[in-house]
Amino acid sequence: MVETPSLRRAIWQSLRRELLLSYRHKGDLANPLIFFLMVVVFTPLGISEEPAMLARIAPGMLWVIALLATLLSLDGLFRSDFDDGSLEQMVLSPQPLACLVLTKVFAHWLLTGVPLTLLAPVLGVMLQLPADGYGVLVMTLLIGTGSLSLIGAIGAALTVGLRKGGLLLSLIIMPFYVPVLIFGSGAVKNAIGGFPVNAELAILCAMLLGWSVLAPFAIAGALKISVRA
């Protein structure tokens, strides 16, 4: 008799595999971080080294670069699984594909969003970010990168079957990234100006919750279309 499959085991094994894979490909892990670091280092050189000027653009700069760094890491999210047939095995699993992909996106956030969030305050110092901004910057990035990973995974799933999906991926997800960026950098600016930030944080949390409910189904659906094409 075949034993009853357990979802918890499937999720744990998927997460374990994602972490193992990224441990074996440390370069992919460092890529978005190096991009983040590079742009922030170049900004004062290219724009102005004047502290007041840098302090004004810092919240927006940090958020935009973090967003682009996330985007950079998305193209390969499902690519290798698609190429080597692992994706077919995931689709064929008796477990709900939405749960398996949510695990994958969670691992992506853990390995991209969280390191970017941790690096951001250090780079904030280089951009003369005022002291009041740091706490909110870390908070908004931690919540916001979750939404960015979820939204990006939908685009990655839709374009995984295409050879050159990179540009299309950016076009598909850019409009959905706009609100996250607006509320994220808005909250940091408000914190620096001494205004309350509860509303922005609440909206970022709401977006994260909404996307975590809806995105897994969209990703699973898109992956099934890509596999069956």
Next chain:
Amino acid sequence: MPSLEFRQFTCLRDGHPLFNPLNFSLHSGEVVQIAGPNGAGKTTFLRSLCGLFDEWTGEMLWQGQSLRVPDFSMCSELLYLGHQPGVKKSLTAQENLHWFFGVQGVSFPGSVSSALAHVGLEGYEETPCHQMSAGQLRRVALARLYITKATIWILDEPFTAIDRFGVQNLETLIQRHASNGGLVILTTHQPLALPNVRMVELARPTEVALDG
């Protein structure tokens, strides 16, 4: 006991049938070879019965129930080995095997070493798969067959890149699985040295629009 039935089943490519509609039923204990020339739709047929291709017409019945896409009970009994075996090159043989069963949500039955020994890969548990040859990679995927409890095996060209001795082993395994009540559906261009293999020929559709 698995049973599959096909009624007027054919896969479509650009709206045209790939092969003449199939009417047959499969029961446990059978080994079925899907035959036909290159491009006849063998892979497409196997993929559609796994739910990896959905442009088909007709009916597929699993345990007497009509299905479009395999449901939970069918998925739990299904093992599909396609052209791309799903082996990650940066993981070791052991890690790959653990994931195959993990993603299904079943605990790992038996031992990795004995399964790998069966496919001639003893001592390769900790070897990253990128250090292996094409045949060895294939064997890592085939090791699943020695461990799995799934009853329906769908094998697309399982003998690709496998040496003669490996082919013999695999044939013995397939034979044993069928005699234990399993069902094996496979495609291959090699002559099978198995008794009682049922052939299902995919013939070109009769009403092809020659001027279309």
